[in-house]
Structure formats: structure tokens, C-alpha cells
Amino acid sequence: MSFASEFDSLSLVELSAFGQHAMAADVEAALARSEASGKRLSLADFAALISPVASQPTYLEAMARRSHDLTVKHFGRVMRFFAPLYLSNECINICKYCGFSRDNPILRVTLTLDQVATEARYLREQGFRHILLVAGEHPHFVSDNYLRDCVARLHPEWPSISLEVGPLETEQYTPIVQAGGEGLVIYQETYDRRVYDAMHVSGPKRDFDWRVETPERAYAAGFKRLGIGALLGLAPWRNEAIALAAHAKHLLKKCWMAQLTISAPRLRPAAGEFEPLVNMSDRELVQFVCALRMAFPEVGLVLSTRESAKLRDHLIPLGITMMSAGSHTEPGGYTGQGREKLHVTKGGRMVKPDLPMIQSEGEHATVQFQIADERSPAEVAERLQQLKYEPVWKDWEGALNEA
Amino acid sequence: MTDKPQTLRIANRDFNSRLILGTGKFASGEIMASALEASGAELVTVALRRADLSGQRDKFANILTFIDAKKYVLLPNTSGARNAEEACRLARLGREATGSTWLKLEIHPDPRYLLPDAVETLKAAEVLVNEGFTVLPYINADPVLAKRLEDAGCATVMPLGSPIGSARGIETRASIEIIIEQATVPVVVDAGMGAPSHAAEAMEMGADAVLVNTAIAIAADPERMAEAFKAAVAAGRAAYEIGLAVKRTEAEATSPLTGFLNEP
Numbered sequence: 001m002s003f004a005s006e007f008d009s010l011s012l013v014e015l016s017a018f019g020q021h022a023m024a025a026d027v028e029a030a031l032a033r034s035e036a037s038g039k040r041l042s043l044a045d046f047a048a049l050i051s052p053v054a055s056q057p058t059y060l061e062a063m064a065r066r067s068h069d070l071t072v073k074h075f076g077r078v079m080r081f082f083a084p085l086y087l088s089n090e091c092i093n094i095c096k097y098c099g100f101s102r103d104n105p106i107l108r109v110t111l112t113l114d115q116v117a118t119e120a121r122y123l124r125e126q127g128f129r130h131i132l133l134v135a136g137e138h139p140h141f142v143s144d145n146y147l148r149d150c151v152a153r154l155h156p157e158w159p160s161i162s163l164e165v166g167p168l169e170t171e172q173y174t175p176i177v178q179a180g181g182e183g184l185v186i187y188q189e190t191y192d193r194r195v196y197d198a199m200h201v202s203g204p205k206r207d208f209d210w211r212v213e214t215p216e217r218a219y220a221a222g223f224k225r226l227g228i229g230a231l232l233g234l235a236p237w238r239n240e241a242i243a244l245a246a247h248a249k250h251l252l253k254k255c256w257m258a259q260l261t262i263s264a265p266r267l268r269p270a271a272g273e274f275e276p277l278v279n280m281s282d283r284e285l286v287q288f289v290c291a292l293r294m295a296f297p298e299v300g301l302v303l304s305t306r307e308s309a310k311l312r313d314h315l316i317p318l319g320i321t322m323m324s325a326g327s328h329t330e331p332g333g334y335t336g337q338g339r340e341k342l343h344v345t346k347g348g349r350m351v352k353p354d355l356p357m358i359q360s361e362g363e364h365a366t367v368q369f370q371i372a373d374e375r376s377p378a379e380v381a382e383r384l385q386q387l388k389y390e391p392v393w394k395d396w397e398g399a400l401n402e403a
Numbered sequence: 404m405t406d407k408p409q410t411l412r413i414a415n416r417d418f419n420s421r422l423i424l425g426t427g428k429f430a431s432g433e434i435m436a437s438a439l440e441a442s443g444a445e446l447v448t449v450a451l452r453r454a455d456l457s458g459q460r461d462k463f464a465n466i467l468t469f470i471d472a473k474k475y476v477l478l479p480n481t482s483g484a485r486n487a488e489e490a491c492r493l494a495r496l497g498r499e500a501t502g503s504t505w506l507k508l509e510i511h512p513d514p515r516y517l518l519p520d521a522v523e524t525l526k527a528a529e530v531l532v533n534e535g536f537t538v539l540p541y542i543n544a545d546p547v548l549a550k551r552l553e554d555a556g557c558a559t560v561m562p563l564g565s566p567i568g569s570a571r572g573i574e575t576r577a578s579i580e581i582i583i584e585q586a587t588v589p590v591v592v593d594a595g596m597g598a599p600s601h602a603a604e605a606m607e608m609g610a611d612a613v614l615v616n617t618a619i620a621i622a623a624d625p626e627r628m629a630e631a632f633k634a635a636v637a638a639g640r641a642a643y644e645i646g647l648a649v650k651r652t653e654a655e656a657t658s659p660l661t662g663f664l665n666e667p
Contacts, residue, residue, distance in 0.1 A: 076428020394464035
């Protein structure tokens with residue numbers, strides 16, 4: 001049974017209501033179960049841990065301590081690094097919150113294989129050995145064959161290659177896996193069907209079920225790492241958290257050989273000037289991270305440069321296991337590749353942009369969103385060492401990704 | 404029983420230490436190196452996936468530079484491999500890159516509990532032994548599998564006490580006892596040793612060695628924790644060699660049934 005077919009029969013509404021009205025005793029029971037060795041937390045426990053009452057300082061500190069201990073026990077005093085490499089910011093979807101949305105008159109480009117290799121080489125020199133290839137959804141510019149070719153090109157030099165691209169069929173994923181693709185990341189954005197419909201105005205992304213079943217199709221094709229997440233800022237975060245936890249539980253059972261990672265990205269400023277519909281405070285983000293760790297001790301938790309340097313430093317010991325650093329969220333952002341081909345896309349056609357537009361944008365493709373932590377990878381690595389964590393650049397081997 | 408501690412012989416090598424260390428999860432290469440030193444270990448396992456196998460001396464994958472090849476026998480491991488084919492591929496690459504023919508064979512397709520796959524492990528062991536590797540397989544505490552691996556030519560068997568990193572100690576005691584009783588190769592109890600007392604218990608049971616990683620790596624003071632494990636392993640081994648008193652449920656001071664035989 002896929003998660004999509006299970007989704008509507010899950011008691012997510014009841015769980016959300018339970019979490020909203022959880023009492024101190026519920027939180028204490030969940031904390032006690034987390035401390036007990038060999039016990040797994042239920043979704044109700046998770047709902048209690050993300051409840052308003054659990055955000056009180058005494059509970060949150062206890063959760064943070066438990067989360068820290070579990071993280072160190074399962075992952076050690078190490079932090080895995082990865083870097084996103086944006087291949088293309090073309091997109092056929094209209095999504096209200098995304099900078100790459102089709103209706104945004106932004107500068108766009110799709111990198112050639114040589115340009116991708118040049119950007120990747122720069123990231124390699126920075127130390128990265130795990131790379132995440134990111135692109136908008138566009139069957140023409142970002143075809144499955146193009147993605148396979150990108151992976152094949154990078155595979156000899158990169159121990160670990162993951163992708164965060166528009167959903168594909170299992171049969172389209174298989175050649176990408178065979179070319180050396182290891183992981184697939186796909187965020188549902190929001191698990192609230194109503195909000196999902198409202199946010200995704202046009203394009204294939206409107207199909208909620210097709211998207212939510214993507215990790216299972218990716219697993220069937222042989223991907224070894226699956227990343228899921230919700231974009232926080234669209235629907236009440238506690239509801240998103242419960243649905244995300246239910247999704248994680250489903251995948252852990254069904255895709256039992258995959259290493260699962262979860263991200264909790266908060267919405268950032270982007271082209272289109274979309275304002276978050278709901279806010280999530282730093283305190284609530286910490287609560288979410290700790291609750292995820294307590295419910296899923298062995299799951300990787302990913303933190304991007306969306307968050308500020310200060311908050312990232314504080315989140316490191318609380319459950320995070322993978323970080324990016326020095327990221328650019330536009331194609332060509334690291335080495336200026338693809339500048340000569342910058343264009344605006346109108347009605348599916350490339351249009352030469354006005355010169356003033358290019359100049360005003362500093363001759364770069366437009367970013368997906370603005371990052372907040374602008375430190376270089378070396379600076380973040382040094383900070384980790386100060387915090388007594390080993391920055392791990394390589395924790396996989398390309399030979400494990402060969403067909 | 405001898406009055407001198409017995410050495411551990413694996414394949415054709417002798418070891419004075421019966422503590423094998425893992426090198427994951429440490430806060431830095433320097434801290435790991437000092438823990439290795441303090442542990443007295445002579446055999447050290449390293450995940451090949453963490454090491455540079457490109458031969459380019461990658462400074463961003465330099466874990467091997469912290470392990471003095473003159474002091475330690477390197478035991479590369481295949482962690483990350485999900486089946487026999489991946490494990491064999493990784494093993495061959497590792498041999499090329501490190502020069503070591505010793506191999507800790509680890510195949511755990513489940514990234515959550517990291518429990519070893521018996522079927523794939525046996526398959527890989529048969530291939531790798533034939534290719535000249537000295538194979539030390541990580542297995543669940545399955546006595547029949549242990550014999551099968553021994554028959555396949557493995558240099559040891561390494562049954563788990565409890566899942567990797569779980570610190571739950573020896574939960575598989577009854578099966579490990581059978582493995583030890585039947586083994587003709589050294590038995591290394593691997594995984595789950597959360598406290599020195601767990602390691603001592605394994606040694607008292609007659610295990611030939613233990614492998615410890617997490618409990619030392621994540622300790623507040625890894626160097627001292629390594630010393631603690633060293634002492635526990637030595638104590639447990641000495642007790643085993645000397646012979647432990649048999650546990651009794653009641654005190655037995657006299658021999659009520661046969662005491663008459665001693666009467667004048």
C-alpha cells in the first residue's frame with residue numbers, strides 16, 4: 001500500500017487535535033518513553049512532543065538533552081557535509097511561494113554538462129564529496145536523460161550524488177540510479193491537501209498523490225537515500241509535522257533498505273514576494289527538530305543555509321546530522337557558468353532579456369530563495385571543530401553506487 | 404591454565420591485545436588517535452567509505468592518516484554495502500587503496516538497526532576468501548552461520564552482542580555461548596558493548612576478543628574510556644583463563660551425601 005492510499009485514512013486530524021490539547025502528563029509520558037531503552041515513540045507521543053505545552057522551557061530543555069544524546073549515540077560527534085548544485089531554474093509549474101515559479105519573470109538558464117562539471121569541480125575543491133543536484137521541473141530542459149547524463153558525468157569524481165528534481169516515473173529513475181545516483185530528495189511542501197491545491201496553481205505539481213508517492217517510486221528504482229520534508233510557512237507547522245512523521249514511519253517500514261533523511265526548511269524570501277501564510281518561531285523549530293530526533297533516532301536530519309549562522313550553530317548539537325554550507329541556489333552560482341545563455345522564458349519559449357535586467361541582476365540566474373548563513377564551507381567546518389564535532393566530507397563510496 | 408596471558412592468534416598473526424577498536428563517530432582524528440593509543444589495541448577497523456580510495460591523498464577524506472600503520476594492523480570494513488556484490492567491490496577497492504588484505508566483512512542492508520544479512524555475508528565471504536582476503540565477518544549470533552563461515556575459511560567470526568551503537572550489552576548470550584563452544588577460529592564479540600562491564604562479561608564467557616567503538620568514541624573523555632575498556636578486557640580474559648567459580652544458588656559448606664566417605 002502506498003502512502004497516498006493510506007494518507008486519507010490516517011487519523012492525522014485527530015492526532016493534530018490531540019497534540020493541540022496535549023497536557024503536561026502526555027508530554028512527560030512521551031519523554032519517559034523516549035528515555036526507556038528499546039522503546040519506539042508512537043505518533044501520539046510525537047504529537048505530544050510538538051504540542052504547545054511541550055514548548056515550555058523545562059520540557060524543551062529536557063527534549064533538547066534527549067535529542068542530543070540520541071544523535072551522538074547514533075551518529076557520533078560528526079557532521080556530514082553536502083552542497084547543492086543547481087542545474088536549472090526552468091520550471092513549468094506555477095507555485096505561489098517559489099522563486100522559480102513559471103510566472104516569475106526571472107533570469108533563467110539550464111547548465112550544459114560541461115558547465116555542471118565546472119561548478120562541481122569548484123565544490124570539490126571546497127572539500128565537498130556529497131553533492132545534491134537541484135533543478136526546477138521541466139520535462140524539456142530538465143529531462144530524465146539530461147539528469148542521467150549529469151549524474152554519469154559526475155559519478156567518477158563524486159562518492160555520493162543525490163537529486164532534488166521534479167518527480168519522475170520509476171522507469172525514468174532507473175537509468176539515473178544506474179548512472180550512479182544514490183539519493184532522491186523530494187519535499188511534499190505541504191501535506192494539507194487544501195493548502196496544496198491553493199499553492200500549486202498550475203502544472204503537474206498540482207497532483208498531490210503523484211508527488212507524495214515519489215519516494216516509493218524512487219526506492220523501487222534503487223535509490224539508497226530518500227529525503228522528505230515539508231516547506232514550513234504554508235500550513236500550521238504542527239499539522240505538517242504530524243503528517244511528515246506519518247510519512248517517515250511509512251517509508252521506514254516500506255522502504256526498509258533506504259537511509260531516510262528529513263528536512264524542515266522554513267520559507268525564505270524569493271522572487272514573487274510571497275509572504276509566509278503562517279510563522280514558525282526559532283523555539284518551535286528547535287522543538288520540531290528535537291521531536292523528530294526522539295521519534296526517529298536513526299533518521300538523518302538535514303539543515304540548509306536557509307537558517308542563520310547563529311541558529312545553525314545552536315541547532316548542531318540538537319539533532320542535525322547533515323549540513324550544507326556556502327550554498328548558491330541559482331544555476332551557475334558558484335563559478336558564473338551559463339551567463340551567456342541567460343534568458344526569460346515566456347510561454348515555454350526562451351526570450352532574450354532586456355539588457356538593463358541582466359545588469360540589474362548582476363548577470364546571474366535568479367536564485368530560488370535567499371540563503372541566510374553566508375559563511376564559507378571552511379568557516380562552517382572550523383566552527384564545527386570548535387564545537388567539538390568532526391566535519392565529515394566523505395562518508396560514502398562511489399563504488400557502492402554502481403550498477 | 405597457564406600463568407602467562409595467552410596471546411590472540413588471528414590467521415597468521417599474534418596479538419597481545421584482545422580489544423579491537425572502531426574509528427567512527429569520534430569528534431576529531433586527534434581524539435581518535437589518542438583513544439587508540441590508550442586502548443592498547445593492535446587491530447583497528449576503518450570504514451572504507453570514510454577513507455580516500457582514489458589514491459590521491461584526499462585531505463578531505465584523511466581518516467587513515469590518523470592510524471599509524473606501524474603500530475596497528477588495519478582492518479578495513481565494508482560498512483555501507485547492502486549485498487555481497489557491493490561488499491566485494493568495496494573490498495577490492497579497499498585492498499588496492501590500503502594494501503591491507505584483512506577485511507571486516509559487514510553487510511547490513513537495513514540502515515536503521517544495521518543488522519547483518521546472513522545470506523549475503525556468507526556469499527561474499529566465500530568469494531573474498533578465495534581471492535586471498537583474511538575475512539572477519541560481522542554476523543548475528545547465529546551458531547550455524549558461524550560454522551558455515553568457518554567452513555568457508557573465515558579467520559574469525561564476529562557475532563553481535565546487541566545492535567551497533569545500542570550500548571545494550573550482550574543480549575545474545577545463549578547463542579554466543581554455543582558459538583564459542585563450537586568455534587575453531589577466534590570469536591570476537593562485536594557491537595553493543597556500551598560499558599566496560601559488557602566487554603568483561605564477553606571475555607569471561609570465553610570470547611577471544613571484543614570490538615568496541617561507540618562507547619569510546621562518544622564518551623566525554625574517549626582516552627580514559629579506552630583505558631577503562633582495556634582494563635576490563637584484560638580482567639575478563641584473566642578470569643576466564645584462571646577459571647571462574649561456578650555459580651551456586653545456595654551456600655554449600657558441607658557434603659551431606661558423600662561426607663561419610665571422608666570420615667576416618
